[in-house]
Amino acid sequence: xxxxxxxxxxxxxxxxxxxxxxxxxxxxxxxxxxxxxxxxxxxxxxxxxxxxxxxxxxxxxxxxxxxxxxxxxxxxxxxxxxxxxxxxxxxxxxxxxxxxxxxxxxxxxxxxxxxxxxxxxxxxxxxxxxxxxxxxxxxxxxxxxxxxxxxxxxxxxxxxxxxxxxxxxxxxxxxxxxxxxxxxxxxxxxxxxxxxxxxxxxxxxxxxxxxxxxxxxxxxxxxxxxxxxxxxxxxxxxxxxxxxxxxxxxxxxxxxxxxxxxxxxxxxxxxxxxxxxxxxxxxxxxxxxxxxxxxxxxxxxxxxxxxxxxxxxxxxxxxxxxxxxxxxxxxxxxxxxxxxxxxxxxxxxxxxxxxxxxxxxxxxxxxxxxxxxxxxxxxxxxxxxxxxxxxxxxxxxxxxxxxxxxxxxxxxxxxxxxxxxxxxxxxxxxxxxxxxxx
Amino acid sequence: xxxxxxxxxxxxxxxxxxxxxxxxxxxxxxxxxxxxxxxxxxxxxxxxxxxxxxxxxxxxxxxxxxxxxxxxxxxxxxxxxxxxxxx
Numbered sequence: 001x002x003x004x005x006x007x008x009x010x011x012x013x014x015x016x017x018x019x020x021x022x023x024x025x026x027x028x029x030x031x032x033x034x035x036x037x038x039x040x041x042x043x044x045x046x047x048x049x050x051x052x053x054x055x056x057x058x059x060x061x062x063x064x065x066x067x068x069x070x071x072x073x074x075x076x077x078x079x080x081x082x083x084x085x086x087x088x089x090x091x092x093x094x095x096x097x098x099x100x101x102x103x104x105x106x107x108x109x110x111x112x113x114x115x116x117x118x119x120x121x122x123x124x125x126x127x128x129x130x131x132x133x134x135x136x137x138x139x140x141x142x143x144x145x146x147x148x149x150x151x152x153x154x155x156x157x158x159x160x161x162x163x164x165x166x167x168x169x170x171x172x173x174x175x176x177x178x179x180x181x182x183x184x185x186x187x188x189x190x191x192x193x194x195x196x197x198x199x200x201x202x203x204x205x206x207x208x209x210x211x212x213x214x215x216x217x218x219x220x221x222x223x224x225x226x227x228x229x230x231x232x233x234x235x236x237x238x239x240x241x242x243x244x245x246x247x248x249x250x251x252x253x254x255x256x257x258x259x260x261x262x263x264x265x266x267x268x269x270x271x272x273x274x275x276x277x278x279x280x281x282x283x284x285x286x287x288x289x290x291x292x293x294x295x296x297x298x299x300x301x302x303x304x305x306x307x308x309x310x311x312x313x314x315x316x317x318x319x320x321x322x323x324x325x326x327x328x329x330x331x332x333x334x335x336x337x338x339x340x341x342x343x344x345x346x347x348x349x350x351x352x353x354x355x356x357x358x359x360x361x362x363x364x365x366x367x368x369x370x371x372x373x374x375x376x377x378x379x380x381x382x383x384x385x386x387x388x389x390x391x392x393x394x395x396x397x398x399x400x401x402x403x404x405x406x407x408x409x410x411x412x413x414x415x416x417x418x419x420x421x422x423x424x425x426x427x428x429x430x431x432x433x434x435x436x437x438x
Numbered sequence: 439x440x441x442x443x444x445x446x447x448x449x450x451x452x453x454x455x456x457x458x459x460x461x462x463x464x465x466x467x468x469x470x471x472x473x474x475x476x477x478x479x480x481x482x483x484x485x486x487x488x489x490x491x492x493x494x495x496x497x498x499x500x501x502x503x504x505x506x507x508x509x510x511x512x513x514x515x516x517x518x519x520x521x522x523x524x525x
């Protein structure tokens with residue numbers, strides 16, 4: 001339980017209040033955005049992302065609100081909601097800043113921050129009101145702060161999260177320094193990635209594997225997202241890089257292969273399993289400068305069907321080859337999905353009591369957030385996503401920041417038990433370190 | 439499409455690698471046996487981006503056949519693949 005948690009401010013400063021936006025349709029959701037929206041709507045906020053950025057600075061509630069308001073003014077996507085019109089989902093420019101949960105919390109016991117992060121992660125964002133929310137959390141009275149930003153996956157992916165964090169700290173730095181606010185070009189609503197994909201294709205048939213039953217059945221409304229981290233420090237990363245170079249393997253492929261081995265060794269997946277890899281399609285914007293936009297959901301999932309091999313190097317190479325093939329044959333092709341079909345599919349997932357898609361990975365690479373700004377120093381970063389749908393047992397969230405490689409194992413509780421994940425984390429770390437020390 | 443010779447294909451692929459890596463084309467020096475992905479530190483998504491450009495430029499669907507992925511093993515393998523598929 002959180003002790004001595006109280007709300008410092010929840011009231012909009014009238015000086016930064018906005019005129020109410022005229023309600024206006026922006027565009028229909030693309031296929032990937034619609035999938036995210038229906039996962040979110042029918043699976044209790046599943047797929048919404050939260051980034052937690054730890055930093056030190058002297059920031060008042062009013063300064064935080066002013067910076068958040070400026071951020072809202074800057075990105076059109078932050079002014080939008082999602083509405084169902086007939087059998088279609090549409091983005092509408094109708095989110096009013098004063099109705100968006102933006103607040104400052106004073107936490108007397110800094111250790112309670114994980115409870116606050118958990119609430120951000122699992123409390124579904126109401127897409128009828130806005131597609132994001134933000135909190136500034138003060139940890140005790142030390143000057144240590146946490147910026148918590150949660151957003152609906154239909155408007156943002158990891159790339160957008162990092163861009164938004166950079167602009168937020170740029171604005172906040174100006175606000176707390178009493179400098180003039182940076183002149184930022186408005187970021188219009190992004191084009192749906194579907195428009196940049198190749199010809200329409202038939203829906204991809206997901207390969208079958210024997211799904212593992214949940215450790216404990218639990219209605220979706222009572223589930224929580226859990227997370228445990230494997231952290232590799234600079235010297236461990238250096239040793240790993242050296243071995244990877246010698247074997248000519250990518251870090252991503254090694255982590256994926258070692259994770260599959262650890263999941264199998266700990267009884268989470270069978271020897272033949274499905275493994276989903278989040279694939280960024282951001283590079284498709286490169287073809288035309290007018291498509292360039294840091295926000296939007298520019299991603300796809302490549303589902304590979306793997307026979308887990310005990311030889312880590314061989315298995316990593318095989319996975320890499322399979323992944324590339326899946327990217328070409330599925331991720332780059334446009335698949336139109338009917339609203340009614342995916343609505344029904346997400347309702348079915350809510351009733352399942354097995355991890356139908358086994359496990360997965362999302363590799364965000366280097367977190368491109370500037371570490372210091374005038375008056376602000378960033379010290380740590382967490383990126384998590386709501387996983388209560390339990391279609392995956394564990395999804396590994398990988399990224400490096402400040403010289404540390406993080407592998408977050410994110411999972412639905414109590415569908416998967418904490419101690420099972422702890423064993424997977426220990427096993428994965430052992431495999432990676434053992435490989436680096438050959 | 440007019441049949442291209444190996445040198446023309448090599449030149450066009452070199453230009454695509456330079457574009458993906460955002461470096462001058464004159465900085466790319468490749469022999470047929472070179473593992474261009476390692477040599478120029480291409481990420482998986484760089485490789486995918488490059489292959490999409492190859493598909494557009496040479497008019498075939500790179501990656502639709504599983505063996506296409508072997509074309510990413512070396513500069514020579516990629517040149518041979520393009521020559522075969524774009525014919």
